[in-house]
Amino acid sequence: MIGLEISHVSYSYGSRKALDDVSFSVAAGRFCALLGPNGAGKSTLFALLTRLIVTGEGHIGVAGFDIARAPRAALARIGVVFQQPTLDLDMTVRRNLRYFAGLHGLSGRPAGLAIDAALAQLGMAERADEQVRALNGGHRRRMEIARALIHGPQILLLDEPTVGLDAASRQAITDHVHLLAERGLAVLWATHLVDEIRPADQVVVLHRGKVLSDGGAEDLAGGQGGGHGLAKAFLSMTAEGREVPA
Numbered sequence: 001m002i003g004l005e006i007s008h009v010s011y012s013y014g015s016r017k018a019l020d021d022v023s024f025s026v027a028a029g030r031f032c033a034l035l036g037p038n039g040a041g042k043s044t045l046f047a048l049l050t051r052l053i054v055t056g057e058g059h060i061g062v063a064g065f066d067i068a069r070a071p072r073a074a075l076a077r078i079g080v081v082f083q084q085p086t087l088d089l090d091m092t093v094r095r096n097l098r099y100f101a102g103l104h105g106l107s108g109r110p111a112g113l114a115i116d117a118a119l120a121q122l123g124m125a126e127r128a129d130e131q132v133r134a135l136n137g138g139h140r141r142r143m144e145i146a147r148a149l150i151h152g153p154q155i156l157l158l159d160e161p162t163v164g165l166d167a168a169s170r171q172a173i174t175d176h177v178h179l180l181a182e183r184g185l186a187v188l189w190a191t192h193l194v195d196e197i198r199p200a201d202q203v204v205v206l207h208r209g210k211v212l213s214d215g216g217a218e219d220l221a222g223g224q225g226g227g228h229g230l231a232k233a234f235l236s237m238t239a240e241g242r243e244v245p246a
């Protein structure tokens with residue numbers, strides 16, 4: 001089943017073209033890394049997928065709903081973790097999530113159940129009554145991912161979710177989100193870090209607003225040992241003349 005479909009999407013800020021005829025899709029149950037250097041257009045694409053901005057060029061389908069024609073139905077099926085954290089540090093984890101559940105029309109026992117389930121999926125159940133301020137950066141991020149799951153989305157969007165985290169936290173979050181994909185979510189994970197990508201993942205390379213490649217991570221690495229092969233392929237596609245270490 002198709003989770004997310006992006007077809008011939010373009011977007012410009014004034015005369016600057018940020019996305020140029022972008023097409024790819026992410027099926028339910030797939031982890032897709034949107035790999036691109038700074039300025040590639042990743043955040044612009046996320047803004048279009050969440051209707052922060054709109055474009056007349058191209059089509060975006062979310063779990064079968066056209067985001068332009070049926071925005072409410074489409075957005076209800078998306079969970080999103082933006083680059084900038086947006087948590088209330090002085091509330092507990094549960095209070096933060098209850099507030100967000102309310103925005104989705106969930107309250108009372110159904111909200112409590114949804115919050116418990118989401119926290120459990122991120123290994124955060126025992127932190128529910130802690131103040132967010134007391135959590136480390138990795139746990140705060142996991143909580144934001146749990147928050148994005150409360151309303152039962154089919155698509156999960158994460159914009160560079162591991163920025164600023166230490167290696168162990170990055171690993172834990174990457175593991176958790178891969179598990180969410182295995183359980184059926186279509187995951188779009190924007191990053192410029194190849195070590196967050198697994199051999200079975202889909203990788204879309206975005207550079208200067210264009211899709212340079214779309215396929216399996218193993219194929220992109222060209223059989224050259226996972227992360228190293230991927231890094232080489234990514235750099236040679238995007239570095240434009242910079243030396244790529246052997």
Ligand SMILES: Nc1ncnc2c1ncn2[C@@H]1O[C@H](COP(=O)(O)OP(=O)(O)OP(=O)(O)O)[C@@H](O)[C@H]1O
Nearest residue numbers: 013016017018036037038039040041042043044045
């Ligand atoms: N509000 C804006 N006004 C004008 N140009 C913008 C605006 N936002 C982004 N751009 C430009 O659009 C292009 C794509 O930027 P975008 O932020 O989408 O890339 P990105 O891949 O998310 O980069 P980063 O990893 O640095 O966040 C860049 O050339 C950027 O300078």
